[in-house]
Amino acid sequence: xxxxxxxxxxxxxxxxxxxxxxxxxxxxxxxxxxxxxxxxxxxxxxxxxxxxxxxxxxxxxxxxxxxxxxxxxxxxxxxxxxxxxxxxxxxxxxxxxxxxxxxxxxxxxxxxxxxxxxxxxxxxxxxxxxxxxxxxxxxxxxxxxxxxxxxxxxxxxxxxxxxxxxxxxxxxxxxxxxxxxxxxxxxxxxxxxxxxxxxxxxxxxxxxxxxxxxxxxxxxxxxxxxxxxxxxxxxxxxxxxxxxxxxxxxxxxxxxxxxxxxxxxxxxxx
Ligand code: KIV
Ligand code: NA
Numbered sequence: 667x668x669x670x671x672x673x674x675x676x677x678x679x680x681x682x683x684x685x686x687x688x689x690x691x692x693x694x695x696x697x698x699x700x701x702x703x704x705x706x707x708x709x710x711x712x713x714x715x716x717x718x719x720x721x722x723x724x725x726x727x728x729x730x731x732x733x734x735x736x737x738x739x740x741x742x743x744x745x746x747x748x749x750x751x752x753x754x755x756x757x758x759x760x761x762x763x764x765x766x767x768x769x770x771x772x773x774x775x776x777x778x779x780x781x782x783x784x785x786x787x788x789x790x791x792x793x794x795x796x797x798x799x800x801x802x803x804x805x806x807x808x809x810x811x812x813x814x815x816x817x818x819x820x821x822x823x824x825x826x827x828x829x830x831x832x833x834x835x836x837x838x839x840x841x842x843x844x845x846x847x848x849x850x851x852x853x854x855x856x857x858x859x860x861x862x863x864x865x866x867x868x869x870x871x872x873x874x875x876x877x878x879x880x881x882x883x884x885x886x887x888x889x890x891x892x893x894x895x896x897x898x899x900x901x902x903x904x905x906x907x908x909x910x911x912x913x914x915x916x917x918x919x920x921x922x923x924x925x926x927x928x929x930x931x932x933x934x935x936x
Contacts, residue, residue, distance in 0.1 A: 671745040673777045673799035673843040676705050680865035685844070685877025687867055688885070691716055691733045695882060696740030703744045705844075705867070707779065707801075707879060708734045710749040711808070715883045722808050725751040727765060734773030747801050748775045752809040755780050759792035766798045779846065781807040783833020787840040794841030802837035804858075805830055805871060806849030817894075819870065821854035834858045834866075846879065847871040849896070870896030 679685050687705040690696040691712045699706060712733055713725035734748040748769045755762035766778045777799030780786060790800050805820050821827040831854065834845055842864060847855050849870040856874035859866040868875030880897060883889065887902040917923035 670741065670743060670776060671704055673745060673747075673801075676745050677843045677864055679704060680863070680876045685865055685867055687877055687879035688882045689715075689879070690737045690740070690882060693736045693740040696737040699882065700741045700744050704877070705879075706737060706741060706744045706746050708737050708746065708748040708773075708775070709779075709881065710751050711881050715881060721811050723752045723812065725749075727751060727754055727768065730769060731772045734769060734775050738774045745777070746773075746775045747777050747779050747799075748773055750778050750780045755786075755789060756782075759789040762789045763793055763796060763798065766793055766800075770798065777801060777843065779803055781809050782837070783830070784836045787836040790837055790840035790842055794843075800837075800840075800842045801867075802834070802842035802845035803848065804833040804837060804845060805847045805854075808848075817849070819849045819851065821851040827851070827854045827857075830854060831858060831861075834862060838862045838864050844877075847875055870894065 676685060685704050686702065687707060688699050688703050689709040689711060690699055690706045691708060696706060708730065710722040710725040710730065712729065713719040713722045717729070719725070730748055730751050737746060750762070750765060750769065754765040762780070769775060769778055778793075779801040780789070781803040783804050790802065794800050806817065807814065808817070811817065821830055830850060834847065837845055844865045844867055845862070847858060847866045847868050852872035852874055855866065855868055855871040859874050859876055865876035867877040867879050869879050884897045885900050887899040888904050890904045893899065914923065
């Protein structure tokens with residue numbers, strides 16, 4: 667079996683080539699993405715994308731483990747990181763280690779991601795000193811939607827930009843192998859990327875980052891209802907699916923499906 671890229675392999679791409687990253691939640695999707703991506707994230711965005719939740723706050727360890735296991739079955743090359751869900755790491759560094767170790771043991775993933783800045787630095791240090799590779803996540807932090815006033819882009823004021831710069835530095839100094847920067851204005855994303863030795867992986871954070879990540883279902887156009895500014899549709903799968911299902915329904919009603927080529931005939935008796 668081909669060996670997967672390690673978190674250090676991914677970190678070493680900084681300054682060499684842009685890091686290509688997408689989310690994956692299932693085995694078949696992981697198989698399709700694997701050879702094209704350096705890093706696959708089992709993101710807690712699965713709560714919204716797959717389960718219809720309003721935010722990522724309701725996502726559980728059990729959901730992350732089930733989907734982490736599914737993704738690991740489909741990957742042979744990419745580094746696989748699993749998101750720690752809300753409530754699984756904020757209480758203490760010990761709680762964080764216990765749940766991070768559980769994610770790694772039960773899924774076989776290469777590391778975990780957690781959201782947070784200065785306030786999470788001690789936890790990131792505790793984990794990374796004890797065998798858990800950590801991907802940081804600063805800027806817009808979806809798990810804090812209930813305290814930070816929604817999904818607005820960040821870094822417009824000098825005070826907010828300074829705070830996010832301090833967050834990124836604290837998480838990098840604490841030992842994170844890379845940092846997701848979400849929803850920040852370009853000058854801030856550029857300043858963070860230029861000042862850190864570990865790579866930044868941006869989502870809605872300009873081309874200045876060392877890599878990019880998107881939610882696969884977003885970039886494939888599986889949702890028609892809402893497209894944030896930072897998402898580019900590389901396909902329009904929602905339309906493809908609607909058309910396919912419409913055709914199927916019409917053919918079933920007209921008894922055109924199944925045809926003779928889809929129908930089992932009795933074996934000839936002799
Ligand atoms: O959960 C997620 O999908 C994420 C990425 C978009 C960074 O955290
Ligand atoms: Na996430």
